[in-house]
Amino acid sequence: MFRVPLLVAVALIATFGGGIASVLWALKATVGFGSIAIGPWVAFPEAQTLAADPYAKAHRARAGELLYGGAEGLMFTAATDDSGASLSAACSYDISGVTPPARFWTLYATASNGAALRPGPDVPSAINSWTVLRAADSSFVIHASPIAQPDNWLAIRHTGNFRLVLTLLDTPTAGSSGLIDLAMPKIVKTGCGHA
Amino acid sequence: MRSVLFAVLVGLIGAALLHIVIVLTLPQFTGRDAYTRVLGLLEMDSFFPLTMEPGPTGLDNNDPFLRTAVCSFSVAEGPARFLARGAVPFWSLSIFDSGSNEVFSMNDQTAVNGNLDLVVATPIQLVELRKSPPEALAQTIMIEMKDEEGYAVLRALAPLDSFEEQVRSFLTESRCEPFQR
Numbered sequence: 256m257f258r259v260p261l262l263v264a265v266a267l268i269a270t271f272g273g274g275i276a277s278v279l280w281a282l283k284a285t286v287g288f289g290s291i292a293i294g295p296w297v298a299f300p301e302a303q304t305l306a307a308d309p310y311a312k313a314h315r316a317r318a319g320e321l322l323y324g325g326a327e328g329l330m331f332t333a334a335t336d337d338s339g340a341s342l343s344a345a346c347s348y349d350i351s352g353v354t355p356p357a358r359f360w361t362l363y364a365t366a367s368n369g370a371a372l373r374p375g376p377d378v379p380s381a382i383n384s385w386t387v388l389r390a391a392d393s394s395f396v397i398h399a400s401p402i403a404q405p406d407n408w409l410a411i412r413h414t415g416n417f418r419l420v421l422t423l424l425d426t427p428t429a430g431s432s433g434l435i436d437l438a439m440p441k442i443v444k445t446g447c448g449h450a
Numbered sequence: 451m452r453s454v455l456f457a458v459l460v461g462l463i464g465a466a467l468l469h470i471v472i473v474l475t476l477p478q479f480t481g482r483d484a485y486t487r488v489l490g491l492l493e494m495d496s497f498f499p500l501t502m503e504p505g506p507t508g509l510d511n512n513d514p515f516l517r518t519a520v521c522s523f524s525v526a527e528g529p530a531r532f533l534a535r536g537a538v539p540f541w542s543l544s545i546f547d548s549g550s551n552e553v554f555s556m557n558d559q560t561a562v563n564g565n566l567d568l569v570v571a572t573p574i575q576l577v578e579l580r581k582s583p584p585e586a587l588a589q590t591i592m593i594e595m596k597d598e599e600g601y602a603v604l605r606a607l608a609p610l611d612s613f614e615e616q617v618r619s620f621l622t623e624s625r626c627e628p629f630q631r
Contacts, residue, residue, distance in 0.1 A: 274468025321512075
């Protein structure tokens with residue numbers, strides 16, 4: 256007797272449950288299409304434009320962030336190291352190499368939800384292209400670690416996973432489609448725990 | 451049993467349609483997109499400097515070296531003008547429409563003499579401005595915006611703590627106001 260209403264209920268539950276869950280999953284998994292990836296670094300140069308795809312528009316409307324315009328800069332995010340393993344706050348990483356051409360760059364760490372980590376004024380929590388110590392060929396090595404390090408130390412005071420955010424300001428990279436040939440710094444794990 | 455499978459299948463097709471509908475309509479009803487957050491600061495026609503901690507509507511300086519100021523404006527009544535001058539190592543400005551789409555962006559090296567002087571106008575207002583250009587706008591960059599409402603984001607760079615004072619005065623002295631000839 257209740258067979259037909261039951262079937263209708265099953266169909267409706269599958270529709271709304273599946274539809275809403277898949278949207279939440281899709282918006283959490285990615286910022287949209289049109290990303291450029293160089294090693295572990297990912298950027299979305301068109302996410303703020305009218306040409307952004309519907310997923311990018313839905314994502315930016317939910318996140319509500321002030322995105323960088325094309326002439327302002329391009330924000331690269333890395334959630335993994337070069338081997339593909341998630342960045343863990345218990346481990347130390349070396350970020351080494353050079354950045355693509357830019358007038359200025361900044362590097363800092365965020366939690367997995369995108370909020371910047373602020374370990375306090377006593378430890379260096381962000382590095383920029385003026386303050387970084389470089390080798391003679393202008394390459395650099397930055398040690399992202401919970402333990403104090405010599406040279407360039409990016410202090411990570413967090414539990415769980417974190418992300419690295421490298422923002423290039425006034426960079427020709429933002430408008431370039433030949434981006435894949437550009438070099439980004441490598442992220443290599445150097446050890447875990449208080450060893 | 452077959453009819454249950456059929457119901458689930460119909461449900462999944464519905465889910466796919468619903469997925470598309472939600473993704474396409476989400477920008478209209480999230481209520482926490484960047485434009486709504488800028489409007490929520492209740493500061494029309496002046497730049498509002500953001501702080502390091504999230505403000506009342508959740509906006510903050512997310513980059514530790516960049517200080518950000520936002521301004522919501524409307525060109526329905528007349529053009530909007532943006533002015534800033536000062537010695538900071540780097541500044542940049544983006545204009546977004548109410549759908550948070552980038553309309554225009556620039557930085558200090560693409561500006562005239564390194565100073566910000568920009569007028570945003572609707573296509574009709576722009577035609578009038580070009581027909582009889584006012585003296586005051588001789589050096590001004592004029593851009594066209596189809597949407598009537600929007601917001602501007604001005605960022606200035608403080609690479610070291612000692613630049614803090616300069617950057618703060620750059621942002622507080624910057625102006626975002628309706629243009630009257």
